[in-house]
Amino acid sequence: MLRRLRVFASLILFAAAACARAQTGGVLHFCLHGEPKTFNPNLVDDEAAENVRYLTGGVLIRLNRQTQVLEPALASSWQVSKDGRKITFQLRKSLYFSDGTPFTSEDVAYTMKSLMDPQLHSPTGDSFRSGEGTVEIQTPTIGTISITFPAPIAGLERLFDQVAIMSAHSPKKEMAVLGPFYVSDYKAGSYVELARNPNYWKHDAQGHALPYLDGIHLDIQRNRDIELLRFERGDLQLINRLDAESYKRLSKENSSAPRNAGTGLDSDFLWFNESPNAPMAESKKSWFRTTEFRRAISAAINRDDISRMVFDGHAKPAYGPISPANHFWFNAAIPAPKYDPQSALKLLGQAGFRFANDELRDKSGNRVEFTLVTNSGNAIREKMASMIQQDLSEIGIKVSVVTLDFPSLLERMTRTFDYDACLLGLVNTDLDPNGQMTVWLSSGENHQWNPSQKTPATPWEAELDKLMHQQATALNDTERKKAFDQAQQIIYEQQPLIYIVNRDVLTAFSPAVHGASPTVLTPPAFWNAEVLQLAASSQQGAER
Amino acid sequence: MSSSKSLRLVAGLLLSAIFLLALGANFVAPYSYAKQFRNAPSAAPSAVHLFGTDALGRDEFSRLLFGTRVSLLLAPAAALLSTFIAGILGGLAAFLGGWWERAILASADLLMALPLLFVLLALRATLPLDVAPLISAMATFLILSLLGWPSSLRVVWAAARNIRESDFLLLARSSGSSPLRVIVRQILPSLSPVLAAQFWVTIPVFILAEATLSMLGLGVMEPLPSWGNLLRGLENPSAFQANPWTIAPLILLIIVVFCFQFILPSRGDLD
Numbered sequence: 001m002l003r004r005l006r007v008f009a010s011l012i013l014f015a016a017a018a019c020a021r022a023q024t025g026g027v028l029h030f031c032l033h034g035e036p037k038t039f040n041p042n043l044v045d046d047e048a049a050e051n052v053r054y055l056t057g058g059v060l061i062r063l064n065r066q067t068q069v070l071e072p073a074l075a076s077s078w079q080v081s082k083d084g085r086k087i088t089f090q091l092r093k094s095l096y097f098s099d100g101t102p103f104t105s106e107d108v109a110y111t112m113k114s115l116m117d118p119q120l121h122s123p124t125g126d127s128f129r130s131g132e133g134t135v136e137i138q139t140p141t142i143g144t145i146s147i148t149f150p151a152p153i154a155g156l157e158r159l160f161d162q163v164a165i166m167s168a169h170s171p172k173k174e175m176a177v178l179g180p181f182y183v184s185d186y187k188a189g190s191y192v193e194l195a196r197n198p199n200y201w202k203h204d205a206q207g208h209a210l211p212y213l214d215g216i217h218l219d220i221q222r223n224r225d226i227e228l229l230r231f232e233r234g235d236l237q238l239i240n241r242l243d244a245e246s247y248k249r250l251s252k253e254n255s256s257a258p259r260n261a262g263t264g265l266d267s268d269f270l271w272f273n274e275s276p277n278a279p280m281a282e283s284k285k286s287w288f289r290t291t292e293f294r295r296a297i298s299a300a301i302n303r304d305d306i307s308r309m310v311f312d313g314h315a316k317p318a319y320g321p322i323s324p325a326n327h328f329w330f331n332a333a334i335p336a337p338k339y340d341p342q343s344a345l346k347l348l349g350q351a352g353f354r355f356a357n358d359e360l361r362d363k364s365g366n367r368v369e370f371t372l373v374t375n376s377g378n379a380i381r382e383k384m385a386s387m388i389q390q391d392l393s394e395i396g397i398k399v400s401v402v403t404l405d406f407p408s409l410l411e412r413m414t415r416t417f418d419y420d421a422c423l424l425g426l427v428n429t430d431l432d433p434n435g436q437m438t439v440w441l442s443s444g445e446n447h448q449w450n451p452s453q454k455t456p457a458t459p460w461e462a463e464l465d466k467l468m469h470q471q472a473t474a475l476n477d478t479e480r481k482k483a484f485d486q487a488q489q490i491i492y493e494q495q496p497l498i499y500i501v502n503r504d505v506l507t508a509f510s511p512a513v514h515g516a517s518p519t520v521l522t523p524p525a526f527w528n529a530e531v532l533q534l535a536a537s538s539q540q541g542a543e544r
Numbered sequence: 545m546s547s548s549k550s551l552r553l554v555a556g557l558l559l560s561a562i563f564l565l566a567l568g569a570n571f572v573a574p575y576s577y578a579k580q581f582r583n584a585p586s587a588a589p590s591a592v593h594l595f596g597t598d599a600l601g602r603d604e605f606s607r608l609l610f611g612t613r614v615s616l617l618l619a620p621a622a623a624l625l626s627t628f629i630a631g632i633l634g635g636l637a638a639f640l641g642g643w644w645e646r647a648i649l650a651s652a653d654l655l656m657a658l659p660l661l662f663v664l665l666a667l668r669a670t671l672p673l674d675v676a677p678l679i680s681a682m683a684t685f686l687i688l689s690l691l692g693w694p695s696s697l698r699v700v701w702a703a704a705r706n707i708r709e710s711d712f713l714l715l716a717r718s719s720g721s722s723p724l725r726v727i728v729r730q731i732l733p734s735l736s737p738v739l740a741a742q743f744w745v746t747i748p749v750f751i752l753a754e755a756t757l758s759m760l761g762l763g764v765m766e767p768l769p770s771w772g773n774l775l776r777g778l779e780n781p782s783a784f785q786a787n788p789w790t791i792a793p794l795i796l797l798i799i800v801v802f803c804f805q806f807i808l809p810s811r812g813d814l815d
Contacts, residue, residue: 302582309585309600371673379776386600386766390580401766402673402680405665419673 024212026534028513030238030526031221031230036192039183040174041164042115045123048220051240054523055194055216057164058178058201060089060108061157065519065527068327068431070157074103074165074178074201084152084475085130087160091143096199098182101170105139110168112137112147127159127434154472154480155432180211180530192218202530211530212515231257237510237534240525243380244312247506257508259525261518263316263325264505265428268384269497270297270372270421274450274457278417283366288420288449289458292351294495300344300395301388303337307501310383314506318499320492321439325502325520326431329481331488337499344395360396369398370420373412376403384500385423413448422448423500429522433471433484439497440468440487449496460494511535555806562800566613573606578767586787596789598777602767608793611769614681615751616800622689623746629693631739634700635731638708649701652694660691664757677768684763688750696742703738707731748801755797771797 036049041057044050060075072078075089095103115125116135128135133150140146153159170176175183180200185193194216202210219236221227228246230236232253242250242258250258272288273280287293303317317337322330345355352363360368372388374381385401392399404412412419428435438444442456442465456462464487471483491497507518507525512535518524526532565572574594581593581601589596595604637648667687675683707713707730716730751771757763758772766773774793778784784791 305582309582369674373673382766383600387580389767390578400674400677403765408665 024208024533025214027215027217028213028238028526028529028532028534029217029219029236030240031227031236032192032218033222033224033227035189035220039186041166042111042120042122042124051523051526052183052192052194052218053164054179055181055526055529056177056179056183056197058103059161059163060091060165061160063158063161063431063521065521065524066517068521070161075160078157080156082475084154084156085150086146086148087156088144088146091145092201093143095178095201097167097170097176097178098197098199099167099170099172099176100199101167101176103165103167103178104142105145106142106168107165108145109137109139111163111166114166115163124162127162128153152473152475154434154474155477158432181213181216184215190220192220194218200530204531212533213529216526216529231508231510234510237513238516238525239508240523242506242508244310244314244504244506247314247508248312250508254511256511259507259509259516259518260314261505261507261520261524263323263502264520264524265323265325265431265502266425267318267321267323267428267499267502268381268423268425269318269499270388270423271449271497272297272370272421273417273419274496275417276450276457278419280418280420281366283362283364284370284420287362287368287370290351291494292347293353294498295493296344296347296351296395297392297397298337298495298498299340299347300397301391301498301500302339303500304339305391306384306387309387310380311501311503314504315501316504318502320488320499321436321497322433322488323428323502323520328477329431329433329484331485333485334488334492341391341394348395355396358396359398367398368396369400371400371402372421372423373402373404373409373419374423375406375409377405378403381423381425388423388500414445414451431521433468433480433487437468437472440491441465460490464490551806555803558799559803559807562612562796562803563616565609566616569606569609569613573603573609575603575606577602577607577610577769579603579606588787589789595792596787598790604789604792607769607774608796611771611774611793612796614678614764614768615754615771618681618685619747619750619754620743622685622692622750623743625686626689626693626746626750627696627739627743629689630696630700630742631735633693634697635704635735637697637701638704639731645701648697652697655691655694663691664688677765681764681768681770684754684757685750688753692746692750692753696746699742700735700738703735704731707734710734744804744807748804751797751800 032048032051034046034048036052037046038044038049039052041053044053059073061070061078062073063069064071074092074095076092077090079088080086081088089108091103091105091108097103112135114120115122116128117125128149130149130153131151135150136148138146138148149156165178166174167176177197178201180197180202181194182197183192184195185191196211196214200210204210221230224243224246227236227239228242228249231239232250247258247260272294274285274288276285278285307313307315307317316324319334319337320331324330348355348360353368354361362368372385374385382401382403389399389401409422413422438446439448441447442450442453442461445451447453450457453461456465467483467487467490471480471487474480474483505518505520505524509516509525514533514535515528515531516525517528519527521527579602581587581597581603583601584593584597585601586599587593587597587601593603593605595608598604598607633648633652637645664687671680671683713726713730716726721729754763754770755772755775758770758776763772764770771793775797777787777790778794
């Protein structure tokens with residue numbers, strides 16, 4: 001009898017402990033760093049609206065942020081035609097929007113027509129514009145839809161991760177959603193309240209309806225210091241992105257709160273101005289157009305020191321345009337960047353530069369010196385610039401660091417071309433290289449070192465153009481990868497952009513949040529919001 | 545000796561000591577202000593680094609000495625230029641009167657009404673990029689002095705107007721003194737306490753303005769230190785908590801600003 005009682009008591013204790021760990025329900029609190037400009041998923045072009053779209057929008061295909069593999073969502077299966085122009089979806093049956101309107105192929109057709117409407121100017125729709133002509137949509141049954149584009153689109157199915165399906169018939173228009181949450185309240189400048197979608201289609205392995213949370217309260221808060229203070233106070237339970245300094249501070253206070261998802265896709269890099277219209281001395285133009293010079297600069301920069309001192313170790317030396325975090329597109333054959341001032345001097349010697357009395361001079365005896373500009377008010381970039389300045393002084397190059405406000409910097413980069421070198425970064429949210437087309441095509445506006453060329457200025461830029469077009473038109477991923485690997489190799493050899501570091505993706509979670517599994521893809525902290533759970537004590541705290 | 549005179553003496557001595565240390569930075573500073581000790585970033589004060597090091601491993605004591613030299617030499621120079629412009633224009637406005645007075649005062653008001661930060665941003669952006677950090681520092685203070693005279697002008701103009709209508713000036717004119725003699729012997733000695741006060745008041749204003757500009761990344765260019773860019777270490781509360789000695793430039797700035805205020809002659813002294 002006593003033994004039975006003990007077993008019974010143990011079972012009760014176990015159940016109680018499980019309840020304390022996590023439970024269904026509760027409202028998760030975290031911050032948006034700006035005002036969402038729209039709730040229409042087709043018009044999203046800012047981070048805040050993108051986050052709301054991710055949490056509320058139902059998509060046909062979802063990119064799993066952890067495995068980086070496409071998974072069926074509202075579509076149970078799909079097929080892309082051999083010519084890469086047509087995609088056919090089989091839709092899940094008996095699904096409903098948050099307001100109870102049934103989901104059919106008509107809704108997908110309505111969404112795609114709206115997305116491709118030239119009058120709407122949808123940023124999401126731009127990715128689907130493959131050529132002249134119209135998009136044809138056929139809905140043979142309520143569970144099947146075929147979309148035919150005028151020209152092939154590389155990686156077509158991946159683009160549907162961004163397309164949140166809207167209802168064709170709901171009176172609530174875009175506010176009727178198929179995602180895990182719907183917008184239940186919004187106060188401009190203050191908050192966005194999301195409530196659990198009772199009609200969400202997903203269930204967990206045990207058959208429980210998802211999401212677990214009752215809702216999400218998104219405070220609109222631009223100031224990151226206030227966000228951090230509120231997190232420390234327990235008002236917020238999650239921070240989607242942290243800088244290295246805040247991460248260090250949180251680590252000291254509560255080592256379990258900050259979570260490093262690993263090396264991210266974002267990169268910091270510098271480039272030299274190679275524009276023929278640049279108002280600078282011909283000798284400088286000649287240095288900047290010399291491959292050995294650019295490679296020497298790359299070899300003379302101590303990326304490990306920058307990572308350690310500027311990012312507190314939360315960044316990795318960057319290989320090139322694709323971070324190792326991008327599992328499929330990263331070219332593993334590219335050697336890791338190595339700090340080697342001696343090899344830098346050797347390369348410079350091969351190009352006719354002379355190093356004597358701690359000064360580097362070119363063939364004509366000109367002292368090698370240039371100005372490195374970066375945006376003002378960015379302490380991280382200013383520190384990086386100072387470290388690059390000291391590194392390059394070791395090989396006799398005199399660097400002046402100048403910070404400019406962003407509009408002035410853009411004016412110089414895009415109109416007057418009145419600068420020598422520039423240090424900036426790229427926030428990369430897209431795994432596919434097509435997202436970088438305007439950077440690598442010689443005609444591209446973002447081909448920063450020499451933008452908008454009528455014809456490629458160098459043979460290697462012509463080759464790069466060819467490879468980028470190849471990867472964009474090839475119809476299978478293996479061929480695309482082959483072409484883009486070659487493009488990465490050329491970029492590594494020529495160093496038109498000298499990549500410095502890839503920053504780690506840093507997030508923070510209150511210990512009350514269960515199921516957190518941060519990733520390097522956006523949104524890093526709440527990509528799996530449907531399975532996040534809150535401990536009961538935290539729910540009470542947040543309500544207070 | 546009165547207490548105000550004692551205070552003035554102490555302030556003067558303290559300022560002189562700080563000036564001397566700053567002038568002798570080349571000899572007193574143990575390291576170059578730009579040298580990065582990468583194995584000792586954000587180090588605590590020690591025998592090797594008296595005030596510790598910053599996030600890039602640069603010796604804080606050396607940077608403070610060189611930064612003091614930049615701020616304490618350039619701020620008075622800028623204050624002198626600003627006071628000179630205010631003295632000339634204020635004097636002209638008061639003594640010429642009429643349209644001259646209106647035009648000068650209106651231009652001063654216009655300059656005061658302009659959002660200074662945006663004007664500075666625009667002017668800074670038009671400067672060529674390939675200038676040495678010291679030239680850039682001088683340009684920053686020059687811009688400050690060229691934009692900073694209107695508030696002094698109003699004070700100088702008011703004082704000059706009083707002098708214009710004073711009996712002793714009427715007497716000097718009626719006794720046949722030439723205009724030059726009137727200016728040199730009568731007007732300038734009467735205006736000098738006002739001009740001196742404006743000069744001393746403007747110095748800390750410019751030091752703080754440069755500090756504000758540097759906080760925005762628009763002041764003195766790295767790696768040249770100034771009090772402004774040294775104070776940027778305080779903008780991150782967590783960094784300050786970890787390295788409290790980054791407060792040293794702020795303490796020095798407060799001391800110097802107080803010293804300049806104590807050096808000013810009091811109303812009693814002027815009487």
